[in-house]
Amino acid sequence: xxxxxxxxxxxxxxxxxxxxxxxxxxxxxxxxxxxxxxxxxxxxxxxxxxxxxxxxxxxxxxxxxxxxxxxxxxxxxxxxxxxxxxxxxxxxxxxxxxxxxxxxxxxxxxxxxxxxxxxxxxxxxxxxxxxxxxxxxxxxxxxxxxxxxxxxxxxxxxxxxxxxxxxxxxxxxxxxxxxxxxxxxxxxxxxxxxxxxxxxxxxxxxxxxxxxxxxxxxxxxxxxxxxxxxxxxxxxxxxxxxxxxxxxxxxxxxxxxxxx
Amino acid sequence: xxxxxxxxxxxxxxxxxxxxxxxxxxxxxxxxxxxxxxxxxxxxxxxxxxxxxxxxxxxxxxxxxxxxxxxxxxxxxxxxxxxxxxxxxxxxxxxxxxxxxxxxxxxxxxxxxxxxxxxxxxxxxxxxxxxxxxxxxxxxxxxxxxxxxxxxxxxxxxxxxxxxxxxxxxxxxxxxxxxxxxxxxxxxxxxxxxxxxxxxxxxxxxxxxxxxxxxxxxxxxxxxxxxxxxxxxxxxxxxxxxxxxxxxxxxxxxxxxxxxxxxxxxxxxxxxxxxxxxxxxxxxxxxxxxxxxxxxxxxxxxxxxxxxxxxxxxxxxxxxxx
Numbered sequence: 001x002x003x004x005x006x007x008x009x010x011x012x013x014x015x016x017x018x019x020x021x022x023x024x025x026x027x028x029x030x031x032x033x034x035x036x037x038x039x040x041x042x043x044x045x046x047x048x049x050x051x052x053x054x055x056x057x058x059x060x061x062x063x064x065x066x067x068x069x070x071x072x073x074x075x076x077x078x079x080x081x082x083x084x085x086x087x088x089x090x091x092x093x094x095x096x097x098x099x100x101x102x103x104x105x106x107x108x109x110x111x112x113x114x115x116x117x118x119x120x121x122x123x124x125x126x127x128x129x130x131x132x133x134x135x136x137x138x139x140x141x142x143x144x145x146x147x148x149x150x151x152x153x154x155x156x157x158x159x160x161x162x163x164x165x166x167x168x169x170x171x172x173x174x175x176x177x178x179x180x181x182x183x184x185x186x187x188x189x190x191x192x193x194x195x196x197x198x199x200x201x202x203x204x205x206x207x208x209x210x211x212x213x214x215x216x217x218x219x220x221x222x223x224x225x226x227x228x229x230x231x232x233x234x235x236x237x238x239x240x241x242x243x244x245x246x247x248x249x250x251x252x253x254x255x256x257x258x259x260x
Numbered sequence: 261x262x263x264x265x266x267x268x269x270x271x272x273x274x275x276x277x278x279x280x281x282x283x284x285x286x287x288x289x290x291x292x293x294x295x296x297x298x299x300x301x302x303x304x305x306x307x308x309x310x311x312x313x314x315x316x317x318x319x320x321x322x323x324x325x326x327x328x329x330x331x332x333x334x335x336x337x338x339x340x341x342x343x344x345x346x347x348x349x350x351x352x353x354x355x356x357x358x359x360x361x362x363x364x365x366x367x368x369x370x371x372x373x374x375x376x377x378x379x380x381x382x383x384x385x386x387x388x389x390x391x392x393x394x395x396x397x398x399x400x401x402x403x404x405x406x407x408x409x410x411x412x413x414x415x416x417x418x419x420x421x422x423x424x425x426x427x428x429x430x431x432x433x434x435x436x437x438x439x440x441x442x443x444x445x446x447x448x449x450x451x452x453x454x455x456x457x458x459x460x461x462x463x464x465x466x467x468x469x470x471x472x473x474x475x476x477x478x479x480x481x482x483x484x485x486x487x488x489x490x491x492x493x494x495x496x497x498x499x500x501x502x503x504x505x506x507x508x509x510x511x512x513x514x515x516x517x518x519x520x521x522x523x524x525x526x527x528x529x530x531x532x533x534x535x536x537x538x539x540x541x542x543x544x545x546x547x548x549x550x551x552x553x554x555x556x557x558x559x560x561x562x563x564x565x566x567x568x569x570x571x572x573x574x575x576x577x578x579x580x581x582x
Binding site for chain 1: 306307309310311313314315317318321322324325326328329332375378379382383392394396397398399401402403405406407408409410411413414415417418423424425454455458512516518519522523532535536539540548551552555558559562563566570
């Protein structure tokens with residue numbers, strides 16, 4: 001009974017959204033009697049035909065890719081070292097990667113405007129300036145996923161074995177560490193993608209056209225098509241996250257998407 | 261899994277004795293430093309090589325802007341310590357903004373926390389539809405991250421003035437709008453926030469709930485305790501730290517949420533929205549400092565919440581290890 005109520009609460013918004021988006025009926029007449037009439041995906045096609053959408057989507061995709069890469073470059077060596085050589089690094093990393101929880105986007109954007117704008121205006125004028133900040137917010141997820149992946153395979157033993165068998169560091173990295181962390185890396189990619197698809201405060205206040213800010217603007221001019229697009233983005237985000245969860249479960253990694 | 265780790269370095273021993281990990285850690289660090297120095301003079305220590313860029317990155321893009329804002333909030337134009345803007349940011353019209361945010365975050369944390377815990381407890385005993393538990397698990401992982409612009413649109417479609425549910429209820433004779441409900445009110449926002457708060461609480465509470473051993477309940481029964489006594493004396497104390505910690509996490513999460521509130525609440529009577537107003541209108545001199553002060557108070561609230569949460573989680577971890 002309770003479960004049914006909860007399920008209803010979680011399903012209804014999307015169903016309502018689907019009606020708004022895909023039923024070719026004036027909004028005023030969207031009641032029970034018109035439940036079966038006028039379904040069409042024409043609105044989604046309309047939204048997808050906008051060139052502005054693809055530009056925003058491309059920006060978001062580039063941001064997500066670069067944020068993932070930056071994160072991996074910074075965190076993968078550290079996660080490996082913390083597991084293999086320097087366990088004292090682990091609490092430090094856990095603590096530092098929690099910092100993005102303390103400083104949410106809406107707070108950091110004020111500081112960024114105050115510090116970077118007078119010193120390096122060229123930096124903030126590029127949409128790529130969002131990359132380091134998105135990498136920052138993806139850190140809690142990325143680090144925990146990497147750490148769980150390394151622990152699950154016993155990376156410490158594996159690396160020591162490889163080293164004592166005479167493998168060089170690059171070989172060890174390529175043949176031992178990389179395969180062991182591949183699931184975590186893919187999971188981190190999915191989480192970062194979901195995060196970039198959803199982050200609104202920073203992009204909006206720095207006047208960048210990413211997918212979420214485009215959604216808000218577009219929905220104002222085309223309410224129905226905007227709904228359709230928002231639903232599509234939501235499904236896409238859910239799929240990315242669902243893939244992550246599935247992957248983590250299959251590998252038996254005990255990390256959640258909550259990032260703590 | 262942790263039993264395979266040698267006790268001298270593993271995290272298993274790091275908890276119970278507070279003084280131990282630091283001494284063990286520095287011992288290892290010294291050992292690593294010695295071997296590093298003995299082996300290579302030209303090659304730098306790989307730990308330093310990896311740590312320095314990471315810390316520099318965090319310092320430049322996170323700490324520097326944050327410290328600049330806090331410094332701007334506690335000093336006046338001349339750079340002298342001055343708390344007037346800090347006081348102004350929580351008085352007059354801004355006091356009600358903080359009250360609104362605290363009430364919204366607090367109520368969704370408590371309600372979401374209770375519902376999330378109830379969901380975790382309800383799913384715990386279920387075996388029969390084998391797909392149900394993994395499905396709830398996966399869906400909660402997804403939904404806890406689904407906040408933002410699309411979610412706000414979804415609730416407009418459901419509960420807005422022309423929403424599907426609004427009209428369905430009107431057909432049944434229930435006038436939702438007439439009763440004063442609106443998505444831009446605190447109640448409306450709270451309903452929307454619960455959509456991601458309940459799943460987040462489930463994620464936090466599920467491990468603690470799974471840690472309730474069957475044998476504890478059996479032992480309690482053998483010693484003559486009733487169901488109520490078992491829940492009150494055994495289960496509740498075990499669940500309490502992670503439940504409270506989870507609620508604090510929800511509080512922090514709701515307090516800093518921005519996108520959902522931005523779409524639904526045009527009047528901007530919440531702290532994150534007010535920060536935006538001040539930031540965009542910062543041509544007026546002095547207003548910029550007000551924005552800094554608002555951010556500083558936000559950081560204080562979030563930091564307090566997270567510090568408390570960390571302390572509670574350390575308590576909760578004790579039971580998970582036992």
